[in-house]
Amino acid sequence: MTPVLEASGLTKRYGHRTALADCDLSVPAGRVIGLVGANGAGKSTLLHLACGLTAPTSGTIRVLGAAPAAGPAHLARVGFVAQGAPLYAELSVADHLKLGAKLNPRWDPDLARRRLARLDLDPRQRAGRLSGGQRAQLALAVAAAKRPDLLIFDEPAAALDPLARHAFLDHLMESVRELGAAAILSSHTLPDVARVCDYLIVLAGSRIQLAGEVTELLATHARITGDPTALPAAAETISRSDRGAVVRLPRPLPVDGPWQADPLDLEELALAYLDRAERLPTEAHR
Numbered sequence: 257m258t259p260v261l262e263a264s265g266l267t268k269r270y271g272h273r274t275a276l277a278d279c280d281l282s283v284p285a286g287r288v289i290g291l292v293g294a295n296g297a298g299k300s301t302l303l304h305l306a307c308g309l310t311a312p313t314s315g316t317i318r319v320l321g322a323a324p325a326a327g328p329a330h331l332a333r334v335g336f337v338a339q340g341a342p343l344y345a346e347l348s349v350a351d352h353l354k355l356g357a358k359l360n361p362r363w364d365p366d367l368a369r370r371r372l373a374r375l376d377l378d379p380r381q382r383a384g385r386l387s388g389g390q391r392a393q394l395a396l397a398v399a400a401a402k403r404p405d406l407l408i409f410d411e412p413a414a415a416l417d418p419l420a421r422h423a424f425l426d427h428l429m430e431s432v433r434e435l436g437a438a439a440i441l442s443s444h445t446l447p448d449v450a451r452v453c454d455y456l457i458v459l460a461g462s463r464i465q466l467a468g469e470v471t472e473l474l475a476t477h478a479r480i481t482g483d484p485t486a487l488p489a490a491a492e493t494i495s496r497s498d499r500g501a502v503v504r505l506p507r508p509l510p511v512d513g514p515w516q517a518d519p520l521d522l523e524e525l526a527l528a529y530l531d532r533a534e535r536l537p538t539e540a541h542r
């Protein structure tokens with residue numbers, strides 16, 4: 257199956273500032289991808305490149321097997337919700353649906369209506385008067401009603417309270433399932449990513465630090481306590497703390513030794529790679 261996102265040597269500079277450097281990616285179809293990284297890591301830049309909102313300085317990126325925004329048909333296959341879920345403040349909820357129907361060839365009015373009915377939104381309400389949670393949900397409903405094959409969200413739930421965030425992520429996953437779509441979700445909130453994503457990309461210092469299927473990544477990393485020096489040479493230490501060392505283990509996994517290996521969760525795994533990246537000089541400052 258065609259990968260949903262492929263990048264090779266993908267680099268984006270803004271003047272002297274490098275936002276993304278030499279990124280290689282090949283993300284299989286049908287995944288819910290969590291894109292995590294600190295402020296300024298390059299997450300929005302990667303998503304904007306994927307949507308064709310900006311062009312690479314060098315390298316290539318392909319989305320659903322084609323150049324980003326390759327034409328009207330390709331644009332219709334990608335639903336993008338930018339940071340802060342921007343909407344037209346003066347337009348009502350119903351106006352947003354009318355506009356969506358006009359602009360999108362694959363628009364599904366029933367899907368849009370069903371989503372909004374679930375949200376209990378007054379169709380006459382102006383978007384500028386909606387709460388942050390309602391705005392995010394409306395933006396999601398509009399993006400989903402395009403019936404895209406790929407939904408891209410740039411920190412959709414950042415400003416939401418925990419309950420609204422929970423509800424938003426539930427709706428997001430319902431939409432992904434209903435559409436049979438892939439999704440990319442950038443987020444600072446690791447528990448959110450852990451809840452919904454089955455593919456993880458960690459971005460830091462303009463570079464991809466880690467990318468892979470969550471189950472595979474969790475199976476090949478562990479927290480080691482005891483004597484990590486006795487581990488096989490192929491084991492790579494990612495970070496160390498009072499709680500032990502986070503280590504990428506070779507396959508077959510070493511079964512015994514003067515150490516104890518405990519499984520990690522996705523949050524610990526991502527933090528270990530972010531921590532390691534923080535200790536290295538960043539591309540942006542080179």
Ligand SMILES: Nc1ncnc2c1ncn2[C@@H]1O[C@H](COP(=O)(O)OP(=O)(O)OP(=O)(O)O)[C@@H](O)[C@H]1O
Pocket residue numbers: 270273274275293294295296297298299300301302540
């Ligand atoms: N249009 C632009 N012009 C100049 N520099 C930019 C531009 N857009 C992004 N940058 C810089 O590129 C780097 C990556 O920014 P980007 O917005 O992609 O990061 P991010 O991971 O999305 O950050 P955040 O989590 O804070 O939204 C930052 O150093 C940022 O200042």
